[in-house]
Amino acid sequence: MSDLDDLIGSLQSDLQKSGSGPTQEGKSCPVCTRVVLGRRVDALGDSYHEECFKCNTCAKILGTTEFYHEGKTPFCDECFRTSRLTKCADCDEWITGKYLEAMNQKYHPEHFRCVTCKGGFVDNSFFPKNNRAYCAKCINSA
Ligand SMILES: [Zn+2]
Ligand SMILES: [Zn+2]
Numbered sequence: 001m002s003d004l005d006d007l008i009g010s011l012q013s014d015l016q017k018s019g020s021g022p023t024q025e026g027k028s029c030p031v032c033t034r035v036v037l038g039r040r041v042d043a044l045g046d047s048y049h050e051e052c053f054k055c056n057t058c059a060k061i062l063g064t065t066e067f068y069h070e071g072k073t074p075f076c077d078e079c080f081r082t083s084r085l086t087k088c089a090d091c092d093e094w095i096t097g098k099y100l101e102a103m104n105q106k107y108h109p110e111h112f113r114c115v116t117c118k119g120g121f122v123d124n125s126f127f128p129k130n131n132r133a134y135c136a137k138c139i140n141s142a
């Protein structure tokens with residue numbers, strides 16, 4: 001079956017060609033609008049020049065490092081945390097996922113608990129005092 005062997009051979013060389021060939025035409029960087037050739041960052045549904053993909057706040061080049069984004073606007077880890085996130089009022093760590101807001105403060109849901117006994121709240125009812133939350137037992141001695 002030499003015919004089949006020929007087919008396989010040509011298919012392979014086609015694949016190799018498209019793999020190492022020039023970047024797809026028409027993909028232009030949304031930042032500088034020039035076509036992206038060479039090193040690029042594929043992110044947020046677009047292709048960017050590596051040096052164009054940077055934090056919207058401090059202009060640090062993000063390259064292929066981890067980043068946050070709001071819509072199509074990228075931010076570096078630090079800027080996103082300081083400008084968009086708040087710290088948990090209990091553990092003082094940044095809240096990146098779910099949070100619970102009470103008494104004008106934000107908490108990790110698992111950190112919203114009685115400040116005295118560190119217990120959870122029965123029936124989700126808590127007693128606020130001086131911007132702190134107490135359970136039914138502890139509010140009396142607070
Ligand atoms: Zn660019
Ligand atoms: Zn930044």
Ligand SMILES: [Zn+2]
Pocket residue numbers: 088089090091092093107108111
């Ligand atoms: Zn916390």
Ligand SMILES: [Zn+2]
Pocket residue numbers: 114115116117118119134135136137138139
């Ligand atoms: Zn308590």
